[in-house]
Amino acid sequence: MITVTFHLRPEKEISYPILIGDKLVSQIADLFPEIKTSDSVFILHDAAVGGVAKEIQSIIPAAHLIDVASGEKSKSFSQLERILKTLSVLQANRQSLIINVGGGMLTDLGGFVASVYMRGIGHMQVPTTLLGMVDAAIGGKTGIDLPQGKNAVGSFHHPKAILIDVNILDSLPQEQLREGLVEIIKIAAMSDRGLFEYLEQNIKQILGRETPALVSCIEQAVRLKVRLAEEDERDAGKRMFLNFGHTVGHAIEILTDFRISHGKAVSIGMIAEMQSVESAAIDRVRSLLQAIDMPTEMPTNLQMEDVLKCMRHDKKVLSGVVRITVPAAIGEPVLLPFQEPRFLQANR
Known part of the structure; x- marks a missing residue:
């Protein structure tokens, strides 16, 4: 078992463990004593991972199950209200604990529920997708969506612990594994040339779910995400580098009513954003995305003017200027204004 510790800003004196290993779910009560000392436990889970x-x-045995329908549309006010009312009816209190079980949608939603119920109760994350393990569950970001933008309502609320059980990935559909790899490619391209080269050299073994390669890339990605989130908890500096591909990607998701999944949208967004600023790293990033069979071209049924309009709701917009984060070269991140003319020219 691998333990990565997330240390929040020193003055807050908060830290929590991220455990990475095989068959950890069966040990959850022994690994986390706070489960036994909580007044009550609620397992909020994506319906797809009820098992x-x-x-x-x-x-x-005393834990209560609360299920949530699969899909991004569950990150909504209606679901938030339903879950909060359920907690209240079941008499959850400030000493209760929520265990969030699911992918990025569920850990975002569940973390937000924990942040607002009784002004904040404890929660743990048990991500069940590769995307959730290396990105969504880590760093304390929580939220729900508005029609105008993803994660437009949210908070920063850190979990008491994160449990990453790689055994769960055995039943993960191959397409979802590839989508999780998009996030690992993203963080490697922005922050770690060594990890990017490791992916280039070992992508077949990772796609083949060979345990040593898969665990290695998960651990490396988790450590990178932790480092950036520790340095910039509130997403005002270096942590923005993790938004590579997401400015265009979120617009694609919204405009297609989430028919294009997050991983695929971010894959397309990474290339579109690099095209707009003529990044020198584009060929290597595109090749690695194509190696995992992810799309890299803008959907032909979208109007590019609509994409640009949607992007103007992005959280990185400053004084009306859409800003993006891209790698100038592998491992060399920059924050730049999005070049709309180049984007339009590349996607006519």
């Missing part, structure tokens, strides 16, 4: 949630409940 994992029930396994946890079998270890914590």
Whole structure:
């Protein structure tokens, strides 16, 4: 088992463990003593991973199960209200604990629920997708969507712990594995030339789910995400580098009503954003994305003017200027104004 510790700003004196290993879910109550000392435990889970949630409940028999329909549309005010009311009816209090079980949608939603119920209660993250393990569950960002933008309502609320059980990935569809790899390619391209080269050299083994290669890339990506989030908890500096591909990607998701999934949208967004500023790293990033069978071209059924309009709701917009983060070269991140003329020219 690998332990990575997230240290929040020193003056807050907050830290919590991120455990990475195989078959950890079966040990969850022993690994985290706070489960036994909580007044009550609620397992909030994506309906698609009910088996994992029930396994946890079998270890914590008094825990209550609360399921959430799969899909990004569940990151909504209506779902938030339903879950909060359920917690209230079941008499959750400030000493209760929520265990969030699912992918990025669920950990975003569940973290936000924990941040607002009774002005904040404890929660743990048990991500069940590769994307959730290396990105969404780490760093304390929580939120729900508005029609105008993803994660437009949210908070920073850190978990008590994160459990990454790679055994869960055995049943993950191959397409979702590839989508999680998009996030690893993203963080490597922006922050770590060594990890990017490791991916280039070992991508077949990772796609083949060979445990040593898969665990290695997960650990490296987690350590990178932790380092950036520790240095810039509130997403005002270096942590913005993790938004590479997401400015265009979020617009694609919204305009297609989430018919294009997050991983695919970010893959397309990475290349579109690099095209707009003529990044020298574009060929290597495109080749690696194509090696995992991810799309790299803008959808032909979208109007590029609509994409630009949607991008203006992005959180990095400053004084009306859309800003993006891209690698000038592998491992060399920059924050630049998005060049709309080049984007339009490349996607006529």
